Amino acid sequence: MKIIVTGATGQLGNLVIQHLLKKVPASHIIAVVRNLEKAAALAALGIEVRLADYNVPESLQNAFRLGTKLLFISSSESDDTLRVVQHANVVKAARDQKIQHIAYTSFAFAEDNPFARVHLATENAIHTTRIPYTFLRNGGYTEFFINASLKTYIKSGTIFTNTNNGKINSVSRIDLALAAATVLTEEGHENKSYNLVSNTPWSFDDLADILSDISGKSVTHQSVSYEEEKSLLVQAGLPKSFAETTAFIYRTIAEGQMERTTDDLQQLIGGQTPIKELVEKALQ
Ligand SMILES: NC(=O)c1ccc[n+]([C@@H]2O[C@H](COP(=O)([O-])OP(=O)(O)OC[C@H]3O[C@@H](n4cnc5c(N)ncnc54)[C@H](OP(=O)(O)O)[C@@H]3O)[C@@H](O)[C@H]2O)c1
Known part of the structure; x- marks a missing residue:
C-alpha cells in the first residue's frame, strides 16, 4: 500500500506525516512537494519524496503513479479561480492514475458557507471520478x-x-492531522463527509x-x-x-x-x- 500526501511540506501535511509514521512504515508513504529542498527532513526519514506542482498536470500524473490512497491537501493559492483549476488538475491525475481512495481537506459545513465554494467545487469534481472519497471538512484552525x-x-x-x-468551533492542526491519518489507515471511512469542528x-x-x-x-x-x-x-x-x-x-x-458543532472529530480520534x-x- 502507498499513501500519497500532497502539501507534505506544509503545516498540516507535516503533522499528518508525523501521525502516519506511528501507524505505517515510512516505505508506505509518498510525500508530494513542490520544493525538494524543503522536503529534505522527510526524505531523511525514509519517505519517498516526489515533485509536483498543482499548476502542472504532468507533474501530478508522475507523482501519483502506483499510489493506493491519496490525501489531497487543498492549495494555499489565494486566487480562487486559479485554485479551482489547480484542484481539478489534482483530481484528474488521481483518476488517471487509478487512485483507490481520495481524502480531501475541505471546509466545515461547506455547502452552507459562501467562502467554501472552491471546496464544494472540488468535492463535486471528486464525485465525478467515482473514486471512493472521504471529505475531511476541517473547521477553522x-x-x-x-x-x-x-x-x-x-x-x-x-x-x-x-x-x-x-x-x-475551531480545531488545532494537530487534531485535524490525526483525523486525516486515521481515515487513511483505518477501514470504513469511504464515501463519508466529516465536519471536523470542536x-x-x-x-x-x-x-x-x-x-x-x-x-x-x-x-x-x-x-x-x-x-x-x-x-x-x-x-x-x-x-x-x-x-x-x-x-x-x-x-x-x-x-x-x-x-455550529458536531461529534465527528470525537468519533474519529476519540477527543x-x-x-x-x-x-x-x-x-x-
Ligand atoms: N481550516 C482552516 O482554518 C484553513 C486556514 C488556512 C488554510 N487552509 C487550507 O488548508 C490547507 C493546508 O493548511 P496548512 O496550514 O498546511 O497550509 P500551508 O502550511 O500553507 O501548506 C500548504 C501546502 O500546499 C502546498 N502548495 C501550495 N500551492 C501548491 C502548488 N501550486 N503545488 C503544490 N503544492 C502546493 C504548499 O507547498 P510549500 O510547502 O512549498 O509552500 C504547502 O505544502 C491550505 O493550503 C488551505 O487550502 C485551511
Whole structure:
C-alpha cells in the first residue's frame, strides 16, 4: 500500500506525516512537494519524496503513479479561480492514475458557507471520478487565534475583539492531522463527509479566563466595533489586509457562524486537545 500526501511540506501535511509514521512504515508513504529542498527532513526519514506542482498536470500524473490512497491537501493559492483549476488538475491525475481512495481537506459545513465554494467545487469534481472519497471538512484552525500573540494580551491585560463573545468551533492542526491519518489507515471511512469542528466551542471571554489563570495576572476581554478592531490591529503593527481579514472573521464569530458543532472529530480520534493545553503551548 502507498499513501500519497500532497502539501507534505506544509503545516498540516507535516503533522499528518508525523501521525502516519506511528501507524505505517515510512516505505508506505509518498510525500508530494513542490520544493525538494524543503522536503529534505522527510526524505531523511525514509519517505519517498516526489515533485509536483498543482499548476502542472504532468507533474501530478508522475507523482501519483502506483499510489493506493491519496490525501489531497487543498492549495494555499489565494486566487480562487486559479485554485479551482489547480484542484481539478489534482483530481484528474488521481483518476488517471487509478487512485483507490481520495481524502480531501475541505471546509466545515461547506455547502452552507459562501467562502467554501472552491471546496464544494472540488468535492463535486471528486464525485465525478467515482473514486471512493472521504471529505475531511476541517473547521477553522485554532492556531489562527491561539498563537504567540497571546503574550501581548497578558502584557496589556486586555483582549479587544469584535467577536461579541460569540463561540468558536475551531480545531488545532494537530487534531485535524490525526483525523486525516486515521481515515487513511483505518477501514470504513469511504464515501463519508466529516465536519471536523470542536464539540466544545470557546469564546474570547473563556480565553481571557484561561490567560488569567495561567499567568496569575488579570486579563479581560472587551468588545469593540468592527472598525475599531481594524484600527487597533493596524496600530499594533499588523498589515492592513490581515487586520481586515481578522476583523471580518471576528464579525462572523459575533454573528454565530462559528458556533455550529458536531461529534465527528470525537468519533474519529476519540477527543480533542483542550484549548487550555493549546494556550500553554502557544505561550512557551
Ligand atoms: N481550516 C482552516 O482554518 C484553513 C486556514 C488556512 C488554510 N487552509 C487550507 O488548508 C490547507 C493546508 O493548511 P496548512 O496550514 O498546511 O497550509 P500551508 O502550511 O500553507 O501548506 C500548504 C501546502 O500546499 C502546498 N502548495 C501550495 N500551492 C501548491 C502548488 N501550486 N503545488 C503544490 N503544492 C502546493 C504548499 O507547498 P510549500 O510547502 O512549498 O509552500 C504547502 O505544502 C491550505 O493550503 C488551505 O487550502 C485551511
